[in-house]
Amino acid sequence: MSTDTSPSASAAVGRALARAPWGTIATIAFVGVALRGLLLWLVLPLDIQSDEANYLYLALAKERLGIYYDQHRYFWPPGYPWLLSKSIHAFGIEGLNVLRAFQVALSSVIGVTTMLFAWRLFSRRAAIVAGVIWAVDLPLGAYTHFLWTETVFLSLLLPALWHFVRALDLADEGDDLGATRRLLLSGVLFGVALYIKEYVLFLVPVFAAVVALRSRGAGWQEALRRASLPVLAVAVVTLPWTLRNHEVYGRTVVGGATLGENVFVGLNARSMNFDVLPLRKRRADLGLPQIETLARTSFTEVPAGWVPEDRDGNGEIEVRDAGWDREFDAIHAIDRHSSQLRAGLAFAAEHPAWTLRTRLKKWSELVTPLSFFTRHQAMAMYPEGGVVAGALRGPLVFLALAVSTLTMLLGAAGYFLTLRRGPCRAVFTVLIGYVVLTSLLVAMSRFRVPLEPVLIVMTAGLLAHGPQDRSRSRVVGLAVTLLVLTGLWWISWPETVAAAQMALGVTR
Amino acid sequence: MPHLVLLAIAAAMALVAGVKHLSTEEALRVAFDGEAPTDDRLWAAHVAANRAVARDPRLGDALVRAFLAADDERLREGALTIDLSRHAIHPPGARPDAAPPLQSAYVYAALEGGEYTPHRVRSRVLFRRKVGGSSVGGIRRMALPEARWFMDSLRGTPLPPREEIDRYLIERSREPVNLRKPR
Numbered sequence: 001m002s003t004d005t006s007p008s009a010s011a012a013v014g015r016a017l018a019r020a021p022w023g024t025i026a027t028i029a030f031v032g033v034a035l036r037g038l039l040l041w042l043v044l045p046l047d048i049q050s051d052e053a054n055y056l057y058l059a060l061a062k063e064r065l066g067i068y069y070d071q072h073r074y075f076w077p078p079g080y081p082w083l084l085s086k087s088i089h090a091f092g093i094e095g096l097n098v099l100r101a102f103q104v105a106l107s108s109v110i111g112v113t114t115m116l117f118a119w120r121l122f123s124r125r126a127a128i129v130a131g132v133i134w135a136v137d138l139p140l141g142a143y144t145h146f147l148w149t150e151t152v153f154l155s156l157l158l159p160a161l162w163h164f165v166r167a168l169d170l171a172d173e174g175d176d177l178g179a180t181r182r183l184l185l186s187g188v189l190f191g192v193a194l195y196i197k198e199y200v201l202f203l204v205p206v207f208a209a210v211v212a213l214r215s216r217g218a219g220w221q222e223a224l225r226r227a228s229l230p231v232l233a234v235a236v237v238t239l240p241w242t243l244r245n246h247e248v249y250g251r252t253v254v255g256g257a258t259l260g261e262n263v264f265v266g267l268n269a270r271s272m273n274f275d276v277l278p279l280r281k282r283r284a285d286l287g288l289p290q291i292e293t294l295a296r297t298s299f300t301e302v303p304a305g306w307v308p309e310d311r312d313g314n315g316e317i318e319v320r321d322a323g324w325d326r327e328f329d330a331i332h333a334i335d336r337h338s339s340q341l342r343a344g345l346a347f348a349a350e351h352p353a354w355t356l357r358t359r360l361k362k363w364s365e366l367v368t369p370l371s372f373f374t375r376h377q378a379m380a381m382y383p384e385g386g387v388v389a390g391a392l393r394g395p396l397v398f399l400a401l402a403v404s405t406l407t408m409l410l411g412a413a414g415y416f417l418t419l420r421r422g423p424c425r426a427v428f429t430v431l432i433g434y435v436v437l438t439s440l441l442v443a444m445s446r447f448r449v450p451l452e453p454v455l456i457v458m459t460a461g462l463l464a465h466g467p468q469d470r471s472r473s474r475v476v477g478l479a480v481t482l483l484v485l486t487g488l489w490w491i492s493w494p495e496t497v498a499a500a501q502m503a504l505g506v507t508r
Numbered sequence: 509m510p511h512l513v514l515l516a517i518a519a520a521m522a523l524v525a526g527v528k529h530l531s532t533e534e535a536l537r538v539a540f541d542g543e544a545p546t547d548d549r550l551w552a553a554h555v556a557a558n559r560a561v562a563r564d565p566r567l568g569d570a571l572v573r574a575f576l577a578a579d580d581e582r583l584r585e586g587a588l589t590i591d592l593s594r595h596a597i598h599p600p601g602a603r604p605d606a607a608p609p610l611q612s613a614y615v616y617a618a619l620e621g622g623e624y625t626p627h628r629v630r631s632r633v634l635f636r637r638k639v640g641g642s643s644v645g646g647i648r649r650m651a652l653p654e655a656r657w658f659m660d661s662l663r664g665t666p667l668p669p670r671e672e673i674d675r676y677l678i679e680r681s682r683e684p685v686n687l688r689k690p691r
Binding site for chain 1: 510511514515517518521522525528529530532547550551554555558559560561562563582585586589590591594595604605630633634637638639649650651652655656658659660662663
């Protein structure tokens, strides 16, 4: 088992990379892709839902008018609608399924990289365990048949992280040219990922700081040279889109612009849980009380002393009447950010206790064992009479819930007790922190997706090797993490149970 | 060395962008130019509409009328997108996110010949199913049948009879308001 602690250990990793168990990795990746392909075949025909419709609208408009429009409340990067438009251009509406099949194949990149991380950090045995978990990871696998960006995004993000970690390894070995190449490649992949999701926009500078800190032994000039390389690569890769935006808007927009709307949704009086909100219609059809009525109100109710206004003008005061409204004077999404950010922060500052308890709720929604697979099941999106919504429904939903729950629990244990210090741990820690912090505004199970491969890797390390470090600080760290995780699960437990029951179909 | 190469690439891209830059005045001229190619007019309208930081009657009224009166169906459909819809001039008292009146009148006008033409289907989808919700046309997102009809309309595949399309659209529009996702 590699210890991942020192430059010499990193050098050993580098030398051993050529001996990665490629045959085993490829075999497991093939099995994982086959399972996803089988799942896709079983779930078709599949309607579009939520943001899938928005992506498709953009693709249709691009196909017909040749222009990429914004989304009025958001301005998303163009990569995914572009992929969709190419697919429907070539295959008509069947292009949606062609893109799904493409995502199934592309998910092999996620599987391979996950196994490589487990192998690099732990061992061949851990790589096999990680591969098996990835293969049956239904919450992750289901994104291959959704028209959300997650599969394509992860297929770029994980290799970017892998090459970034390898760059740190090579720098430790003194292989400057190799490290430079890897940093460049990593930056290019981060840049391409930004065309799919602007999520990593602020992650790259943080990683650059990691490079600078780890390279400070080589002198600050060299540290700066290394650290600036991925940032510069990202800037160049995204420059065509940035220049296009400058031409269209006359203002600089890097990647996309979603902050203003996320602030509106996340720092506002009403509570919106996107793992359960789309279940409203289905619950009404089934004669069930709406899920928000089941929530622990301490974490969802409007601020004390705040008097809601009938902002939507429907004659009723409802929770959906926001604490503050969108900026109507600014007609473009890109121009609403600053004023909406100000309004959201002012609202939060005015109601500090509300801000605190609702942030706990956001984190609770981030770590919910639910997933978009269970959400699709709960919404009855899968074909009625088909095996996924029929005979296999219960086992698959249990599998999805179990994978989410166990990878969080065991992943936390693996992080504290099995994962050793080193560049990879630093990168994983930064990523975990980034996901947790960005979820302070809006959270749902989908926002946990960038962490899921990391959780799989750490789970695999623990299962393959058991606890390796039982020092007091690590045990306390794990205990605190598990306590927090349990508390967060408790916060959203009523909604989780209700949504899980719907997914299982036991409410009928 | 890689830094220099990257900077050189960036400089080259910025140079090309500078050369291809379209001024706002020129964009407005091209957008209104009935002799200009459709793609150029659509792009010019896109640029002008997005550079304007406030509602502009030249875009929300005059250009919409010009596009809707054009022979080219793509131009007429271009008038129904977010770009020009958000420049709509509303009657006094209307919410700023109300549906744009010119486009609404066009999309919901009586069907010529009693059937949905491919252009009418595309117009419905482009106008009603705008991403982002009610402020610019439709509150409900597109579903698969509409996307299929849209693509069929482009590929020359026969569309369903009017009754089927109407029934579908009416059913969708009757979804209870209180079940909508909060705005």
